[in-house]
Amino acid sequence: MAILSRQAGEDVGAYIMGRRMFGPGTGEWDQEWTGWWGPNPPYHAPVFVLSHHPREPLTMEGGTTFTFVTDGIESALEQARKAAGNQKVVIAGGANAVRQYLGAGLIDELLLHIVPVTLGAGERLLEGVGGLKLDPVEVIASPTVTHVRYRLS
Incomplete structure (x- = not known):
């Protein structure tokens, strides 16, 4: 199982992300x-x-290596589990990657950051997943964002 969150804590040993979370376009x-990060x-x-397209691993400053x-x-x-050892694996996004892991039942926790902004377009995070049982564990509200942590059961 994995945790969906970019802020899951200091004990994160590896991340997984979708292609468009890493860069623009397809192909x-x-x-x-x-x-995107420099x-x-x-x-x-x-x-x-x-x-869907192979690429050699990309080693960056600060200990980040992107493996495709x-x-x-x-x-x-x-x-990711092998690389993380005893630490957490975090699904960092985007929406398509999240839907795939949720649909396969491979996520333990879901951390949503809710921002009151209308973007006008985008992907629906939970569309087509269905049958999820989300148990709220923690809610942290501020004037600009609300963080909700759910346990999937």
Whole structure:
């Protein structure tokens, strides 16, 4: 199982993210693209990027290495667990990756950050997943964002 959260705590040993969370577009990789975050991404741990297109691992400053996984979500989770050891594995997003892991029953906790902004477009996070039982564990509210932690059962 994995936890969905980019703020799951200091004991995160590896992350998994979807292709568009790492970079724009679909199709073959632009080999010059190294992510949205500059030379020192905020992860400081191994990150496994789900993709249909192979790419060599990309090592960045601060301990982040992006490994591109082309053989499915289960393989990415297995690799992330191995890399994390006794630490947590976090699904960092995007929506399609989250839906795949939720649909497969591979997430223990879901941390949603709710911001009162109308974006106008985007992907529905829980669309097509169905049958989820979300038990609220923690709610932290502020004027700009509400964080809700759910346990999936």
